[in-house]
Amino acid sequence: MHYLDNAATTRVCPAAAAAAAAAMTDVFANPSSLHGAGMRAEALVRESRETVAAALGCAPGCVVFTSGGTEGDNTAIFGAARKLFRQGKHILTSAVEHPAVREPLAALAHEGFEITELPVDASGAVRVSDFEAALRDDTILVSIMHVNNETGAVMPIRALADVLRRRKSRALFHCDGVQAFLKCPVSAERLGVDFYAVSGHKVHAPKGIGALYIRKGVRIPPLLRGGGQENGMRSGTESVPLIAAFAEAVRNTPADAMARMEALRGRLTAGLAAIPGAQVNFPGSLPCVISLSLPGRRAEVVMHILEDRGVYVSTGSACAKGHRSYVLEAAGLAPAVIDGTLRVSLCAENTPEDIDALLAGLAEAAARLR
Numbered sequence: 001m002h003y004l005d006n007a008a009t010t011r012v013c014p015a016a017a018a019a020a021a022a023a024m025t026d027v028f029a030n031p032s033s034l035h036g037a038g039m040r041a042e043a044l045v046r047e048s049r050e051t052v053a054a055a056l057g058c059a060p061g062c063v064v065f066t067s068g069g070t071e072g073d074n075t076a077i078f079g080a081a082r083k084l085f086r087q088g089k090h091i092l093t094s095a096v097e098h099p100a101v102r103e104p105l106a107a108l109a110h111e112g113f114e115i116t117e118l119p120v121d122a123s124g125a126v127r128v129s130d131f132e133a134a135l136r137d138d139t140i141l142v143s144i145m146h147v148n149n150e151t152g153a154v155m156p157i158r159a160l161a162d163v164l165r166r167r168k169s170r171a172l173f174h175c176d177g178v179q180a181f182l183k184c185p186v187s188a189e190r191l192g193v194d195f196y197a198v199s200g201h202k203v204h205a206p207k208g209i210g211a212l213y214i215r216k217g218v219r220i221p222p223l224l225r226g227g228g229q230e231n232g233m234r235s236g237t238e239s240v241p242l243i244a245a246f247a248e249a250v251r252n253t254p255a256d257a258m259a260r261m262e263a264l265r266g267r268l269t270a271g272l273a274a275i276p277g278a279q280v281n282f283p284g285s286l287p288c289v290i291s292l293s294l295p296g297r298r299a300e301v302v303m304h305i306l307e308d309r310g311v312y313v314s315t316g317s318a319c320a321k322g323h324r325s326y327v328l329e330a331a332g333l334a335p336a337v338i339d340g341t342l343r344v345s346l347c348a349e350n351t352p353e354d355i356d357a358l359l360a361g362l363a364e365a366a367a368r369l370r
Contacts, residue, residue, distance in 0.1 A: 002311045002354040006202070007149055007179060007289050007345030012245070013204040019248035020206060023241035031238050032229065041240050048247035052211050055250045056196065057187025064212045064233045065243055069178040070100040071223070072197030072212035073143075075233070076174040077104040079220030080141045080195070081113060087170055088138030089113045094126050094145070094155070095330040101143050101176055118144075124153025124282050124331045132163050139171045146180035146196075150327040150343055152285025154184065161192030172218065178202055178210075182253050183261075183288045188213040200242070204347070205249035209242035257348035261287040264346055264355050268292075271359040275366050281333060281341065290344040291328070294362065295336045297369040302342060305368065306361040313358070314343045 003011070023044060029037035031045050046060075053060040066072045081091070093105055095117040109115050116134050118126050126144060142164065144155050157175055164171060174195040180186055181198040188196040196213040200206060214220070214233065226235030254260070265287040272278040272292065281291040294302060299315040306313060328338045344358065 002309075002357040004311065004313050004344045004346065004350065004354060004358060006347040006350075007343065008314055009201045009207065010204045010347055011349065012201075012206050013249055013252050015252045016205050016245040016249040020241040020245035023244040027240060027244075031240060032227070044240055045238055045243055048243045051247040051250050055182065055186070055253075056198070056211070056213050058189050058213050059216065061231070062188070062213050062216055064214060064230045065238060065246075066197075066210045066212050066234060067208055068201065068210035069098075069176065069197050069199035072195075072199075072210050073098075073100040073174070073176055074104050075212055075223040076172075076195035076197060076214075076220070077101065077108070077141065077143055078223060080172040080174065081108050082221045083219075084140035084170065084172065085113075088136075088140040090136050090139045091115050091141045091143065092118065092131065092134055092139055092171070093143045094118045094120060096120055096124065096148055096151070096153075096327045097143065097145055098149055098176055098178070101145070105143065120153070120330055122332055123284050124148055124151040124327075125155055126160070128156055128159045128163065131160050132167070135163065135167060135169060135171075139169060141174065142171050143174040143176070145176040145178075146186070146191075147177075147184065147286055147289070148327065149179045149289065150325060151282045151291050151331060152179075152287075152289030153282055153331075154180075154286060157191050157193065165192070172220075179289060180286075182250065183258065184286055189215075194218050200246040200249065203249055203253065205246040206242055209239065209246045211246070254348045258287065260348050261346045261350070264350055264352065265290055267352055267355045268344065268358065271355065272362070275359070275363050277366065278362060279337075281328075281337065282331070288346050290346070291341055292344060293333075293337045293341040294366055294369075295334075295340045297340050297365060299340050299342050301369060302340070302362070302365040305365045306358065309357060309361045309364075311354075311357050311361045314345075315341065 031041040172194045175193045194215045200209040
């Protein structure tokens with residue numbers, strides 16, 4: 001199998017699976033219990049938090065464990081809106097956010113909040129000038145992702161945070177970092193954001209675990225209430241096995257992961273030159289997410305040809321109801337390009353053989369669907 005859909009989910013690495021199994025069978029007590037077994041579980045959670053915090057470039061006390069990116073995004077967005085609604089109801093976001101951001105913002109719009117969606121340029125990124133022009137005195141929340149899940153475009157997060165500081169804006173800054181975490185240098189503190197959400201299953205941990213960075217000194221109402229776990233920000237007994245697995249996946253991320261993916265993207269780009277009409281849509285994107293197109297060929301058909309060869313990618317053009325990708329439309333791609341777009345997403349485990357299998361399948365598809 002040649003699995004090239006890592007932006008959707010990754011294979012759990014053996015070390016993370018072993019860490020989860022050990023926590024389930026050996027360190028299984030409730031970390032809130034006061035006996036020795038509970039204290040061992042609490043220690044494992046604490047050590048795991050320190051590992052994830054180091055990867056996020058922040059203090060351990062700023063990390064709240066969640067069930068994944070969606071919960072992290074929702075916690076930050078609804079929490080910021082509930083905290084600051086008396087000071088304003090204007091929210092700034094981009095036109096290419098993940099549904100985990102778009103849907104909470106749509107819910108807030110029904111409650112009377114005003115949402116401004118910023119356009120993106122041909123590279124798929126928000127323009128800083130557009131952001132500054134749209135920022136208002138009553139803006140209370142900014143929610144812009146770090147790396148787009150369809151295009152791999154990197155948003156100028158630090159530059160946007162600098163605008164907020166210079167304008168002395170009261171707005172809190174939330175960033176969906178799910179596709180950026182461990183795939184490009186990340187320091188939540190240096191980025192200047194107030195919230196940064198990440199997900200474990202994008203980085204070889206199991207599904208159902210993630211983390212939310214909350215800047216020191218920022219307090220928002222929690223999304224989940226109950227026993228007051230996670231410093232009151234995320235009630236519910238901590239999933240020690242998933243937390244331990246997440247930390248182990250972080251520890252096992254190769255130091256040269258980005259270099260490996262960059263080399264694979266170079267191999268793919270070079271090979272595409274031999275396939276008539278094939279193109280990379282966003283050449284300046286991160287190497288982990290590659291949007292490519294065979295204009296004039298339906299992406300769904302190409303995807304099935306690839307799957308018959310054991311090559312797994314995703315389409316970047318269709319949702320369940322068959323609509324074109326709003327992300328690619330916002331970036332200004334032509335309809336024929338969008339309809340022929342595939343998303344190839346890499347991880348450090350991928351090999352040159354995976355790329356060669358993909359290229360062979362694309363060449364077959366281009367010839368068969370001429």
